[in-house]
Amino acid sequence: MMKTYLKSTSEAVAPFPKDLLLWNYWDHEHVVGTHFEHYKKVKIIRENEKECLSERTAKLPLVPFYITEQTLAKLESPNKMLVYHSTLFNLVKVKQVFDFEEIDKNNCRVTRSDFLEIPYFLKFLQKLFDIIMKKWFVAVWAEDMPMRERRYKVWKLGFKDFKGIDYVNDEKVNSNSYQRHPERDYKLELPVPKITNIKKEGSFRLFKKSKHLGYSK
């Protein structure tokens, strides 16, 4: 059967360094917390400094039940990542291309292009696909903003991965270097360090609703 694609492109600018935005996309543990309405489990199958294969249990737009999908993320270049999703025995395949355009040190434009592989007769769904994917982009973007903001704030205070300040942890580090360089560059380091057992058993959403954890409307 002849195949084609439904396509959609979304973009937005965020007031953060490019690598911090990339970190957000490569941090898989937050998916079941920050995006708790859409995901209930994420497990990392394998990862290295260029790619990550994970398994996600998600509720996708217009699908009324949870499905498990495999997600392969690849860092193509310092400014581009590709994400391949597949589910339902590889019958449903989506490719996403993320472009990160550094406007300046503290501002970055993210453009996401989505491609859903379909048989040709479903081409009439193009408009609907575009509407859903744009809506999805805006919703997820808004959910991610507070953690990006928080991470950048503590980064500027001198922290790294919430493990304290280098010159406080290590007496050999010169504290003056921090005062002279309060605007240190944010650099992406993959794989992102983990605090849960996401690699062995997966990271779960523990509660359906919890005001204390922010799992509530």
Ligand SMILES: [Fe+2]
């Ligand atoms: Fe996110």
